Amino acid sequence: AQSVAQPEDQVNVAEGNPLTVKCTYSVSGNPYLFWYVQYPNRGLQFLLKYITGDNLVKGSYGFEAEFNKSQTSFHLKKPSALVSDSALYFCAVRPLRGGATNKLIFGTGTLLAVQP
Amino acid sequence: DSGVTQTPKHLITATGQRVTLRCSPRSGDLSVYWYQQSLDQGLQFLIQYYNGEERAKGNILERFSAQQFPDLHSELNLSSLELGDSALYFCASSVGVPTSGYNEQFFGPGTRLTVL
Secondary structure (H helix, E strand, O other), rough: OOOOOOOOOOEEOOOOOOOEEEEEOOOOOEEEEEEEEEOOOOOOOEEEOOOHHHHHEOOOOHHHEEEEEOEEEEEEEEEOOHHHHOOEEEEEEOOOOOOOOOOEOOOEEEEEEEOO | OOOOEEOEEEEEOOOOOOOOEEEOOOOOOOEEEEEEEEOEEEEEEEEEEOOOOEEOOOOOOOEEEEOOHHHHHHHHOOOOOOHOOOEEEEEEEOOOOOOOOOOOOOOOOOEEEEEE
């Protein structure tokens, strides 16, 4: 079965420290990978995506993510966390064998809490 | 602001009732997706439309239906509502044909449905 795993329900980090939010996937073939962020009472906002090419992709608000094919992972990273980064982060995958659909499979989300 | 609008923001209704959620995609986007977000199920894909045609179904109940109109707005109809249907319902849109899964989806702010 195709799935996305975010093993940590919550990640706590001090402001100014680097952060990592983990994501692993299990799908057939090479998928397209996405990260979204959800602030309280808001919709999901697109952060970044991996389609092909360089394994390190850069996105909005200073976030980046590293695609690792051998480990089937797509971890989200930021060199220096801000209190305003506190939110719920979702990893999503679009299997390339999904046929005529762009259906996204989402992880369960990771709550990032950045302490001042 | 993603450019995707959803109405209403909140909806409170009783079991057994029927409601309609409305979504207007970003200008130029032909694909519309509906997702349900709940505490126990997480973020689940419901259905996708492209240029007025249904393209994919996910975990959508038979009591639920959707359509996309010629002006590209979409409606999600939920009938015979049950307590368990209480959730946040998101609409998303993307540009491009359904097979071009590399396009990110842009999410609306959601409709919070409460079934009493």
